Amino acid sequence: MFEKRLRQKLALQKEKGLYRNPPVVEEGDSRTVTVDGRTLINFASNDYLALGRSETLRKKAADAFLRYGTSSSSSRLVSGNASVIREAEKAYAAYFGYEEAIFFPSGYQANLAILSTLFGPDESLFFDKHVHASTVKGMQLGSAPFKGFRHNSMSHLEKRLKSAPGNSVVVTESLFSMDGDTPPLAALAELKKKYGFLTVVDEAHAYGALGTGGRGIARNVADVALGTFGKAMGLFGAFVLLPSLYREYLFNFASPLIYTTALPEAHAITALAVLSEVEQANDKRAHLAHLSRYLTQLLTDRGFTVCGEAHILAVQIGNEERAHDLVTKLFEQGYFAFTARFPTVPMGQAIIRLSLTAHHTEDDLQKFSDALFNLGS
Ligand SMILES: Cc1ncc(COP(=O)(O)O)c(C=O)c1O
Structure with a gap:
């Protein structure tokens, strides 16, 4: 059957x-x-x-795996919280202009963690209807109510914001993975000023490839941003850029982070090399x-x-x-x-x-x- x-x-x-x-x-x-x-x-x-096939990065990664081994062996919360990972996270936060950063094994997991953990019944999430499947799944797993607005439509978003005064969170992408377009970021910034919402922006397809030094295009509106290593950065895994309070909260409550094996130290060493490649690109x-x-x-x-x-x-x-x-x-x-x-x-x-x-x-x-x-x- x-x-x-x-x-x-x-x-x-x-x-x-x-x-x-x-x-x-x-x-x-x-x-x-x-x-x-x-x-x-x-x-x-x-x-x-x-x-992804750069000679410099491949050598760096090979050396790092030789030196540090092939596995972190456990979750960040057990014995996988290596100093080189912390060092790389700090470098990413500084480069992209955020207070803190946290690495995840994948962007899919990172979106699950952010959206299912940070927000609860007191917040209303408004998401662009074309956001990635991992973002939608994260909202479904969480306890905050969520409602879509028409793709890139700031007027529809404003209607939604008016219908739910209070703690709103707007969820969007800076370069949409399927449409290849960008939201009207200046208009979004205006709405943010007017309504005071938090903004979560998935910059998976922008980091590395767009913005000054590859720093993406949404820094002026994003409170939390997601980047993946597996796209322009030529590696694997993901990073979330965020205030330190949110980082502390994720470490304590985010199931997709707590119950998964950390990326190996060699990943963090390679990620540092990626950053200088991106800067020079x-x-x-x-x-x-x-x-x-x-x-x-x-x-x-x-x-x-x-x-x-x-x-x-x-x-x-x-x-x-x-x-x-x-x-x-x-x-x-x-x-x-x-x-x-x-x-x-x-x-x-x-x-x-x-x-x-x-x-x-x-x-x-x-x-x-x-x-x-x-x-x-
Ligand atoms: C917009 C967006 N966010 C998140 C992800 C997930 O990232 P990862 O491949 O690192 O799991 C992807 C694609 O894979 C994506 O296109």
Whole structure:
């Protein structure tokens, strides 16, 4: 009976064009992937600064693992609270301009921890309806009431704020992971001044790649910010930037932090090296911004509707099966792209999500847009 239900649900996913079966990648970097012995141009990597295969970082990480070993062996709350992790957290807090920082094994866990732990029945959470699944799950696990506002709509947010005077918390992202757009941050700052709410901003896709020195774009509105190491920072794990009181509270009450094995010390040593790579990456950030404008123009000239203001671009397709079909054909022609379908995006609004990295070239983009045009016309 149980297995029958699993089979039925999987068959239904196939019928709806929502079935997921990612190909096995034999090797790859931020620009290419090899699948079944074929090398394809990769538009699905979040390694925006192409640091994930950097010689300097790989050596640093290898040395750190040799020196410190491969495991932290326990939770931060038991014996995993190593001095090098603390040192790295302080360096991250200072670099990004926050009082404190705390590392997590993943951004997913970090969002669960922040949203399920910090806020309770006395606070009202208002979240942009396009926030990441981990943020939604965090709110569902917590005890604070939560309500969505229309994507990037400050007027809808204001309506929500008026309906719940008191301790409000606004939850949003600085660069949305699927749409590639940014909220109107100046307008959000105005609302913050007027209503005095707290703001939690997920900067997972911005840190490293956007802002002065890669410091993201939401410092003037965020009270708590989340960054992941697994995207532009070229590593794995995550960091939360926050006031020290909130850090102390998470250490005492956040189940996703208390009951998980800490990242190893070698991670913290590598994270310090990442920070100096990020600081020196102005040329890469400028190249990324150029590529984004270039590809947007190419695709728009060919009649596609493209959303996105930086290194994530979303080509609007609509029908789930059509999006899947296009991506499959692109794959056959040597391009690895990702289609975001329901429930990642709303039903009937499937997109082809393109991530750009510092290793892409104008030639890659030109050839890709020709291929998509020939398939889409
Ligand atoms: C906006 C956003 N927040 C959080 C996460 C989770 O981060 P991690 O991959 O480190 O778990 C992701 C994606 O993975 C994301 O896109």
